[in-house]
Amino acid sequence: MHDLHIEGDVKFHGEISWSVSDDSINTKIEVKNIGADTARIEAGPCAFNVIAYSKDNEPVWYNRPPNEYICTDQLLIYRIAPKETKQLTGQMYISGQNWHWDIPDGDWNFKIEGRTKKGESISFDANETNNR
Numbered sequence: 001m002h003d004l005h006i007e008g009d010v011k012f013h014g015e016i017s018w019s020v021s022d023d024s025i026n027t028k029i030e031v032k033n034i035g036a037d038t039a040r041i042e043a044g045p046c047a048f049n050v051i052a053y054s055k056d057n058e059p060v061w062y063n064r065p066p067n068e069y070i071c072t073d074q075l076l077i078y079r080i081a082p083k084e085t086k087q088l089t090g091q092m093y094i095s096g097q098n099w100h101w102d103i104p105d106g107d108w109n110f111k112i113e114g115r116t117k118k119g120e121s122i123s124f125d126a127n128e129t130n131n132r
Contacts, residue, residue, distance in 0.1 A: 002044025002071070003117040009035030010080065014112040014126030016050065020105065024097035025050065025063075027126065029088040029112060033080040041078040043114075045092040046071035050126070052108035060108060064100040065093045 010031045017026040027050055033039040050063040071092060080086045094112070110126040 002047040004047050004114050004122065005042040005117050006039070007041075008033060008037060008039025008080070010039045010041070012112070012122065012124045013085075014110075014124055016110045016112075016126040018103065018110070019097075020103075022097050023099065023103050025095060025103070025110075027091075027094040027112065029091060029094070030085050031078065031080055031088060032085040033082050036082055038082065039080045041080070041088070043076050043078070043088070043091075044071070045074050045076060045090055047076075048091055048094055048112050048114045050094050051111050051113055052103065053111060054106070054108065057109075060106070061101060061103050063093055065096075066098055066100055069093065 011034050013030045013032065015028045015030075018024070029048060031039070031041065051059050052061040054060050076088075076090045078086060078088055111123055112126050114122045116122065
């Protein structure tokens with residue numbers, strides 16, 4: 001997983017659509033600049049993980065791709081003007097249906113997690129749409 005470098009005051013928001021029938025998830029990450037200056041985020045394409053938690057807040061699944069995956073060494077730069085919301089495009093392995101493990105049946109709370117270059121954890125809930 002790549003680390004994030006964040007300059008400015010931002011708030012993350014995630015949305016996940018999960019199809020139980022084919023084990024696919026579609027993840028969208030948005031960032032709102034809540035500061036007075038333009039915010040800047042630097043991230044690699046594998047900066048985020050999707051994790052499913054039980055109602056007891058125990059992790060039950062994460063977005064581990066198949067064994068033969070490659071995470072490119074690419075730098076993605078996102079600039080967000082004050083009061084603007086921007087989708088973080090270019091993130092790999094947060095959407096798809098080809099996972100190392102199947103997503104277990106159940107009622108899960110999905111979170112999107114990352115880590116800054118300073119070692120700080122970033123974790124935010126993802127609003128979920130569940131399709132059977």
